[in-house]
Amino acid sequence: MGFFGRREEPAPLAERFAEQVIVMDGPIRDALLSQGFPKNDCPELVSVDRPEIIADTHRAFVDAGAEIVRANTFGASAPALSRFNLATRMREINTAAVKAARIAGAKHVFGVIGPTGLATAPYGDVPFDDVFAALRDQVEAMADAGIDGILIENVVDLQEARAAILAALETTNVPVACTFSFGRDGRTAVSGTDPLTCAVAAAGMGISHIGAGCCIDPAHMAQVLDLMGHASALPLICQVDAGARQDVAVEQVHAYITAGAGIIGTCCGSSPAVTRALAERVAGQVPPARRRSRATLLAGRTVTVPIHPESGAVAIGERISATNDRQLADYIRSGNTAAVVEEAQKQVEAGADVLDINVAMDDVDEAKLLVDVVQAIQARLDVPLSINTTSPRSLEKALRVYCGKALVNFISAKESSIARMLPVVRKYGAAAIGLILDDGGLPGTVFDKIDMTRRLLDACTNAGIPGNDILIDCLVVSADENQEQVREALEAVRQVSKKMDLNTTLRISSVSHALPNRTALNRTFLAMGLMAGLDSAIVDPTEPGVRETFEAANVLLGRDKGAALYKQRYSG
Numbered sequence: 001m002g003f004f005g006r007r008e009e010p011a012p013l014a015e016r017f018a019e020q021v022i023v024m025d026g027p028i029r030d031a032l033l034s035q036g037f038p039k040n041d042c043p044e045l046v047s048v049d050r051p052e053i054i055a056d057t058h059r060a061f062v063d064a065g066a067e068i069v070r071a072n073t074f075g076a077s078a079p080a081l082s083r084f085n086l087a088t089r090m091r092e093i094n095t096a097a098v099k100a101a102r103i104a105g106a107k108h109v110f111g112v113i114g115p116t117g118l119a120t121a122p123y124g125d126v127p128f129d130d131v132f133a134a135l136r137d138q139v140e141a142m143a144d145a146g147i148d149g150i151l152i153e154n155v156v157d158l159q160e161a162r163a164a165i166l167a168a169l170e171t172t173n174v175p176v177a178c179t180f181s182f183g184r185d186g187r188t189a190v191s192g193t194d195p196l197t198c199a200v201a202a203a204g205m206g207i208s209h210i211g212a213g214c215c216i217d218p219a220h221m222a223q224v225l226d227l228m229g230h231a232s233a234l235p236l237i238c239q240v241d242a243g244a245r246q247d248v249a250v251e252q253v254h255a256y257i258t259a260g261a262g263i264i265g266t267c268c269g270s271s272p273a274v275t276r277a278l279a280e281r282v283a284g285q286v287p288p289a290r291r292r293s294r295a296t297l298l299a300g301r302t303v304t305v306p307i308h309p310e311s312g313a314v315a316i317g318e319r320i321s322a323t324n325d326r327q328l329a330d331y332i333r334s335g336n337t338a339a340v341v342e343e344a345q346k347q348v349e350a351g352a353d354v355l356d357i358n359v360a361m362d363d364v365d366e367a368k369l370l371v372d373v374v375q376a377i378q379a380r381l382d383v384p385l386s387i388n389t390t391s392p393r394s395l396e397k398a399l400r401v402y403c404g405k406a407l408v409n410f411i412s413a414k415e416s417s418i419a420r421m422l423p424v425v426r427k428y429g430a431a432a433i434g435l436i437l438d439d440g441g442l443p444g445t446v447f448d449k450i451d452m453t454r455r456l457l458d459a460c461t462n463a464g465i466p467g468n469d470i471l472i473d474c475l476v477v478s479a480d481e482n483q484e485q486v487r488e489a490l491e492a493v494r495q496v497s498k499k500m501d502l503n504t505t506l507r508i509s510s511v512s513h514a515l516p517n518r519t520a521l522n523r524t525f526l527a528m529g530l531m532a533g534l535d536s537a538i539v540d541p542t543e544p545g546v547r548e549t550f551e552a553a554n555v556l557l558g559r560d561k562g563a564a565l566y567k568q569r570y571s572g
Helices: 012-016 028-034 043-049 051-063 078-084 087-103 128-145 158-171 195-203 221-229 243-251 253-259 272-282 326-334 337-349 366-378 392-401 415-428 446-462 483-499 508-512 518-532 546-556 561-570
Strands: 068-070 108-113 149-155 176-180 209-212 236-240 261-266 296-299 304-307 314-321 354-358 385-388 407-412 431-435 470-473 503-505 536-539
Touching (some): 028 043, 028 051, 051 068, 051 087, 078 128, 128 158, 176 236, 253 272, 261 272, 314 326, 314 337, 385 392, 415 446, 446 470, 483 503, 503 536, 508 536
Parallel strands (some): 149 176, 354 385, 385 407, 431 470
């Protein structure tokens, strides 16, 4: 499977997703309950004890027009089965479930992964890798039984969804879809994540479909899908909670397809009759082509931060740096994450939208320190993080446990960076800062910077990373060293933004290195950069005037529509 563990063989079913809307089946559990199956018993065990009942249930949905049938494995991970003292029979139960679906004559059998019931770190006490291992074991059992795809279904914890996605993609080469369940407050029950943030965090990880399932009123499903569709150009999937509103679910099918749904199924309260009505409605329908937005979207557990010319310029706080702060380095080295979290909190209060994390020091295990710091900050704060490292091993470890969609600081046009860093960025669906620097050093002219930007963008595209997931850093040097390069950097920002339609960033404090009164230079250069088209900037948000410069520029450049945020902050 290679160093990063993902098999790259194509999955035949994936080719059909663009050709037609596909109907998925309805719920197994409802059918069992209607036949008098005890509510508190394990429904997954029926696949072993009475496989003919499961096969007959699947066959009813197949006869009604379902092309995809979900095996009876929703609660068949070892942690979920442990509620019934059945964890040791995990493989047997998953194998029997897939076999029963096959007997029913389904065109495509999807193995299903439901919630484990574990509380995943950093918000719970179960290590991420333990949750991953349990789900990997289930995926291996389903894969060995011969599934055509995997559905990670009705997820209520974003971090568990990430563990399940990685388990599926590192173990199989079949399409992997993921649906989330949202409550009346519009958020998942465990992680408290909204639909857009769920989609931002999961869509870039290599799955085939992202979408929503249980607990959503069918009249509101299209709206939820539309929100999730803003995260990517990925096809959507919906499992409509029909219940007592089966007529509404059927009537809304075209709205679901218009919103981007390529797979449509049902969950609680549904029946083969509803599946038949859905199949009749979607016959001959083709999923709409979906376009990718220019916006670079970053996410924590419960919040999404857009970086885009039409939204406010984003402040990336730079103060958590073992390289530039000796006292903070001592805290990090000694494992005093509380002090690091305190520094993070100060930056957020000062206006930072994203926090850059740099723990690189000599004679330390950078990977371990990054994991510790990332988890400590995420346990307390919801802002997205920027992982600042040149080590692919450290990056892999940090992104693996990061809950959301992180920014990687940085990749460059150097061959070694492209070869070693891009696969990690791609695997975890992260965004990255693209540093305009190659093995020949810093490009001297605007033309050279643009040429290198194109080469770096081509490398990212070839690695499967879309252009909107790259923030181009045109690199500024100290005005004390080369004043002409300062002007060149600003002009490069202008051209990258306006002519190449790419989002941009700069480390503002570089311009004042070795000069007196750095605050004045930083603040002025920030304003000049924002005028040139900067969409984000790496800054010390606690420095006097920085927050005010961002806020004023957002008004004057039309990023703060109607000066709404400015008025809210400064109007008594």
